[in-house]
Amino acid sequence: MATVQLKNINKVYDNGFHAVKDANINIQDREFVVLVGPSGCGKTTTLRMVAGLEDISSGDLTIDDKRVNDVPPKDRDIAMVFQNYALYPHMTVHDNMAFGLKIRKFDKADIQARVNEAARILDIEALLDRKPKQLSGGQRQRVAVGRAIVRHPKVFLFDEPLSNLDAKLRVQMRAEISSLHTRLNATMIYVTHDQVEAMTMGDKIVVMKDGVIMQIGDPLTLYNYPTNRFVAGFIGSPAMNFLTMKVTEENGTIYGDEGNFKIELTGKVAQVAKEKVGKEIIFGIRPEDMVYAAENAPENTTISASVEVVEPLGAEIHIYVNTGSNQLVVRVPPSHMVQVGDAIKLTPNMDKVVVFDIETEEALN
Ligand code: ATP
Known part of the structure; x- marks a missing residue:
């Protein structure tokens, strides 16, 4: 079970910039929610607040109905996959995936079982002894996802995980992440500026602009019943x-x-x-x-x-x-x-x- 709720969440950075304004989002258990909008709209800031990497200026963030504003990232039972993958270059694929569990003092057999399970799910068993520089972009991306999977988190967060891949691989990985969502039955929050990614992957899409949520809905509702001109023009290609x-x-x-x-x-x-x-x-x-x-x-x-x-x-x-x-x-x-x-x-x-x-x-x- 993992529900995530944002209630009147605001982020004002130290320099006074109001990056997220009164965000209200209800994320159901096992839902795939995509935050989408143009560069600078506040989607990464929102995701980082859920992860605990950014302080929340005001409002309530709850996970499974428990307020977690002041809970440190490591205790939120959340795993995040970053845009640049953030793999350790000197470690093998196996050790990259095992590292987070080692520092959390999991026992060896459990670590081994979890790494093997993630490698099987992601079809990277043959790569476990390689270092990141010996991998293609798509393979590195899988390892980054693997590192999240081994933790068995309540919630997965993805920050533009496909933006460093070429167009063809992006389409392929899009389908892989969707199928992973089905297999893992987990709650996922995914940030992208790409409306096609949002439309093809999201159960629910949150469209943001200038720190404000413009509309929340399933893909076809946004497409057929946009609430304003911005959403109408942003969703759909070629545009309305x-x-x-x-x-x-x-x-x-x-x-x-x-x-x-x-x-x-x-x-x-x-x-x-x-x-x-x-x-x-x-x-x-x-x-x-x-x-x-x-x-x-x-x-x-x-x-x-x-x-x-x-x-x-x-x-x-x-x-x-x-x-x-x-x-x-x-x-x-x-x-x-x-x-x-x-x-x-x-x-x-x-x-x-x-x-x-x-x-x-x-x-x-
Ligand atoms: P992108 O797609 O370019 O990553 P985004 O929608 O994820 O954009 P954010 O990274 O959330 O946008 O940034 C939202 C706004 O907050 C931007 O205008 C950005 O310049 C500003 N911002 C981000 N980090 C800080 C910071 N540490 N201090 C001040 N302003 C910041």
Whole structure:
């Protein structure tokens, strides 16, 4: 059992910098929680406070309902895997994994059993006599994870553990850590700036910006129901498109006027936009939620734009288009080839549009 709770956690560094602001996170037993956000958003600081490597300025941190703010790191029953792996260069793989147990005075047979078990789980049995410099990046990463596994901790913490690996290995290790989570049945907290890593690994994702938690949710909730423009733009690649439109009403119909085209808003989008007649809104649409308009598509149901860049990726094409004021990216099947300079019309799926308040940037629907 290991639940972790952050209640109104703040971190103010000695120089007065407020790095984490009123963080509230509930982590369930065996959950894989990812903290994600751009550089400097406070995710590493948050993780280090959970580990006990950084003092908590205010708020309560509990592990299994016990307040641990003042419990030293070694007594928190937590193991952390660092970005740079922090392996001892002069020790073998075996000794790197055994070291933490030795200094905790585990008996020899227990150490041996735990190292062997971790090596088997991570498939590094053949490497136990090597030194770190004789290993590839991916193998070093496994040893760093092994060092955490041997401790049988209640909670595993990962600080950008894959950022030093090349793209292909990153994808492979991503899957390995996910499968490790399933096998170990442990609570894991994982920090990354990579939203794809967050989406593919997290049961629950915490999106942070400037020390503030923007949204907490499972991957699809964040993707489909972002609470604000930041989350909408951060989660998803290529990113959601944002168009500023002025809302107008003509004979009971609600339109979004982008300047270069005017589009009829329908369904829920119309309902929320109706409250903003005469004002501007931000119209958010994901690249995959637009299709080429049918030849006979009625006027005022399409977005008009010209093609600027075509990126054929094999399984799909990304087309960058310009409306005259805004650049959009559209994701279409590979059969839909167009040429740079083509004028095209796109029909957005109104059920997928997210409308944001122009000032607060909060989602309105
Ligand atoms: P990255 O992805 O770049 O590691 P991060 O989201 O993990 O970023 P943190 O390392 O938590 O960010 O840092 C959050 C903010 O706190 C940053 O603006 C950083 O400059 C600041 N900060 C970090 N450590 C200290 C410190 N010891 N003293 C003062 N400010 C600090």
